[in-house]
Amino acid sequence: MSKEKKLKKPIVSFILLTNIIFWPLFCLVGVTKMLGLSTWLFVVVHCISSWASTFAFAILFKKIYPGQSFIQFVKSKFKHKIKVSVLLSVSTIQALIFLTIMLIVLSKSEVDSIFTLSSWGMLLFYFFKTLLSGPFGEELGWRGFALLELQKKHSPLKASIIIGFWWGLWHLPIWFTTGFTGIDLMKYILFFMISIMSTTILMAAFYNLNQNLIIPIIIHHNFNFFIGIINGNLSDLIMYNAILYGIAAVLIIFINPKKVLYGKKEKSLLYGNPTVM
Template identity: 70%
Template structure:
């Protein structure tokens, strides 16, 4: 059997294929919304589209790691024992950020509207698991487990985080145009979104490098999406607050633990 040649630029190929897969899948999500399909159909299609990076990585896997088995690679990313201190600190940081944003939003409302987007415990649980099954579980293997680790073989964790964070943020481009924002409002949203994504990515990298288990970035990704999704506030304001607060966290992590962030 003829052996396939290794990809010369695996990360570039991964990013391109991820976008090629994501765009038509996301168009299906949009079509489901426009045609008035039940919300559960919309949610399922949205979750599937979020897995485009994992699908792309699976397709390219044998060209990138010809001597490895995909299932073995995945298991390796979860092999290391979870350090509870790392997981708890990451969660506590995000709970603090969530609390600060809630206080800001609450101070800006007149008290007649709920500051939360969910109105029952059942809806909260559904939203939690819908969020978990999309981005956190669907994106981390490709973007963090493969792309971040590969880039760190050449660059520092910080530089790798900025590069991957930029392309990861840009991958969300179709979603930006479903916000209903236009003009300067859309530009502000995109700028804050990219800052929030890159700074959150730096946090993911710092904590992942402390534990080397994909559960850690999955947790951080989950709480970022979940918390911002349940706050009933102005979208631009919410993403701006997130960009500022996660930016502060990123700077603090660089200052207190530069070996895990700045250097190869």
């Protein structure tokens, strides 16, 4: 029995296939919306579309890691115990960003409520919807595989910038559903990309400190959830996020805790053992 050939450019293949899978699913989301179908159906289709990167990685897995088990690989991404210090650091940074944005919006807003959701039930629904769509659907492929794979050749900082760029670009079709045009659209895209790349740097730093995929999932979820519950102009919200997450990323780069973004480090700390059986 001949051995399976290993992909020569696994990350390129992963990004291409992720987009190939995502575009038709995204169009299906649009069709569901335009036809005015059930809200639950729209939510389900929307969540499925966000799993494009996981579907792509699962399809390519045997060619990326021949002879290995996909299930065991996934399990290995959650095997390390969550460090309280890492969890508290991430939560504090994002909570401070959220509170700062909320205060800015509150000082400028003339609306009755600072929040978009009017009941605890809606808040709980949005919490789990946000968790199941972006964070759970995207992190295995983008961080669990692509980011750590790139770190075999590049510093975590450089790897996070590369992945952040392509992860941001993957959202391209979503940009054109915002309703922005011309200069407003260009500003939105610029601030969106800054936000995405800054957040990816935070993910890389704290993921390397803990090596449990729950960490980037939490960071991703908090980013989406917090921006979604503030009742403010989308363009302004993404600008505030870009500025504040950008500041946080720069501080983390300068602090470089335990040299997890650049400098001398243990390879095993950064991406573990890739040959999980």
